[in-house]
Amino acid sequence: MTRSRSLSPAARRVLAALAAAGTAGRHGYDLCAETGVKSGTLYPLLIRLERQGYLAADWKTSDVPGRPPRHIYRLTGAGRHLAAESPVMDEAQRTLPEGGLA
Amino acid sequence: MRSLTSLILRLARALLPASRRQWGDAATRETEEIGHPGAALWFALGCLIWAGREAIQDRLQKPRTFGETLMNLSGQRPGAYTIAILCSCAATGLGLAYMVMGGAPGRYLAINGGAFAFGLVALAILVLADRRGHLAAGPVTLSLGLILLATSLWGVTGGEVTRWLALGPLMIQPSLMVVPLMAVLFARSRDTLSLTGVVLGALALALQPDRGMAGALAAALAVLAIIRPNRAALTAAAAAGVGFGATMLQADRSPAMPFVDQILYSSFDIHPLAGAAVVLGLVLLVLPALEAARVDPAGRSVYAVFGAVWTGIIAAAALGNHPTPLVGYGGSAVIGYLISLVVFHRQAPERGRFAVETAADPERDGPALYTTGP
Numbered sequence: 001m002t003r004s005r006s007l008s009p010a011a012r013r014v015l016a017a018l019a020a021a022g023t024a025g026r027h028g029y030d031l032c033a034e035t036g037v038k039s040g041t042l043y044p045l046l047i048r049l050e051r052q053g054y055l056a057a058d059w060k061t062s063d064v065p066g067r068p069p070r071h072i073y074r075l076t077g078a079g080r081h082l083a084a085e086s087p088v089m090d091e092a093q094r095t096l097p098e099g100g101l102a
Numbered sequence: 103m104r105s106l107t108s109l110i111l112r113l114a115r116a117l118l119p120a121s122r123r124q125w126g127d128a129a130t131r132e133t134e135e136i137g138h139p140g141a142a143l144w145f146a147l148g149c150l151i152w153a154g155r156e157a158i159q160d161r162l163q164k165p166r167t168f169g170e171t172l173m174n175l176s177g178q179r180p181g182a183y184t185i186a187i188l189c190s191c192a193a194t195g196l197g198l199a200y201m202v203m204g205g206a207p208g209r210y211l212a213i214n215g216g217a218f219a220f221g222l223v224a225l226a227i228l229v230l231a232d233r234r235g236h237l238a239a240g241p242v243t244l245s246l247g248l249i250l251l252a253t254s255l256w257g258v259t260g261g262e263v264t265r266w267l268a269l270g271p272l273m274i275q276p277s278l279m280v281v282p283l284m285a286v287l288f289a290r291s292r293d294t295l296s297l298t299g300v301v302l303g304a305l306a307l308a309l310q311p312d313r314g315m316a317g318a319l320a321a322a323l324a325v326l327a328i329i330r331p332n333r334a335a336l337t338a339a340a341a342a343g344v345g346f347g348a349t350m351l352q353a354d355r356s357p358a359m360p361f362v363d364q365i366l367y368s369s370f371d372i373h374p375l376a377g378a379a380v381v382l383g384l385v386l387l388v389l390p391a392l393e394a395a396r397v398d399p400a401g402r403s404v405y406a407v408f409g410a411v412w413t414g415i416i417a418a419a420a421l422g423n424h425p426t427p428l429v430g431y432g433g434s435a436v437i438g439y440l441i442s443l444v445v446f447h448r449q450a451p452e453r454g455r456f457a458v459e460t461a462a463d464p465e466r467d468g469p470a471l472y473t474t475g476p
Binding site for chain 1: 122125128129131132133135136144145146147148149150151152155156
């Protein structure tokens with residue numbers, strides 16, 4: 001059985017930013033700039049969200065010709081549900097449902 | 103700064119386990135899109151910390167060699183020599199990053215970068231000479247001892263210590279260049295000339311006095327005497343121990359220089375990332391010895407001496423006003439580290455062959471491990 005753990009403030013901010021972006025999604029550096037989360041924290045967080053089915057990470061072709069594609073991140077249905085349940089509150093002590101972030 | 107950022111990202115990508123590599127690629131692409139070079143550098147340093155954590159976790163879950171981790175760089179398993187070069191490059195780069203964060207003068211960065219380029223050329227020359235049989239350990243070690251002694255007698259004095267030589271506008275510290283090479287060459291060949299060179303070196307360090315380098319030499323030779331004791335090793339260890347003791351009895355009033363001494367502590371005052379860069383850079387300096395000893399057990403004593411001498415130099419930097427190698431300002435340590443890597447080139451599994459051919463006389467020639475078969 002997976003242990004339930006509370007979401008960190010950084011995770012809540014990232015989820016909120018992704019939820020606000022909707023289907024357009026966000027790039028990694030945009031998330032850092034918008035949430036103040038450092039890259040060393042952001043990527044492990046994105047990896048866990050993706051592994052647990054809350055996030056979809058896709059390579060998106062650049063609008064500028066000749067530029068290589070970038071990763072774009074969008075919440076899945078489960079991710080949107082998790083974001084709605086986890087508002088940005090530093091003092092929040094909510095816990096994930098079973099199978100949450102491990 | 104862009105090239106430094108790129109170097110950090112390459113290292114981060116190399117550290118990441120294969121299952122995380124596409125995330126490393128994604129982070130690299132993000133960094134390329136960041137317009138401000140400083141912001142890109144911060145982003146890259148964060149990624150390096152993340153990659154380091156991933157590498158540690160992966161290694162704990164699935165033990166493997168550091169060389170296998172670095173396979174990501176080239177797609178093939180690098181040898182200890184390649185790993186050592188990469189580590190020196192990364193440590194120097196991390197030092198430059200720390201100095202940029204600390205607002206060091208541009209001249210400091212140029213000198214460390216220039217020393218790295220010079221050290222690579224010097225290393226290439228030494229490796230070539232060694233391959234052709236022209237790097238006779240005895241005469242070379244004796245010459246190094248004489249250089250140290252000449253520095254002690256006629257070098258530049260500052261703060262009651264005499265340990266520098268003036269080369270035009272540059273002030274170099276020969277002991278940082280000479281002592282590590284001397285120690286590893288002696289570990290490879292413990293003949294009378296080498297022993298004489300080491301004893302002269304220990305005397306020179308006692309005269310300067312230089313506690314840091316004398317302690318590093320004593321530590322390296324003590325390790326050698328423990329691992330492979332013989333009369334020469336014990337005599338050298340005793341001489342180095344006496345020399346180190348002599349330095350402890352003398353006052354060492356070298357003042358702490360910005361970006362040179364005490365940076366293990368002061369770097370964290372600048373920023374936690376600057377401190378992390380310094381610590382990671384120092385760890386990288388001893389990693390090649392661990393990797394080489396793992397894949398080449400026959401040469402373990404030489405690699406142990408390499409690890410001990412650089413650990414000693416790092417410990418001296420942590421404990422007193424002694425230069426912090428590679429990550430701090432100072433070209434002498436950069437050059438000294440690179441030329442001491444000459445003992446690594448003989449172990450060369452990166453050539454893709456695995457049968458082992460030991461040297462004709464390991465006691466004389468050291469742990470040569472040329473590979474001969476598929």
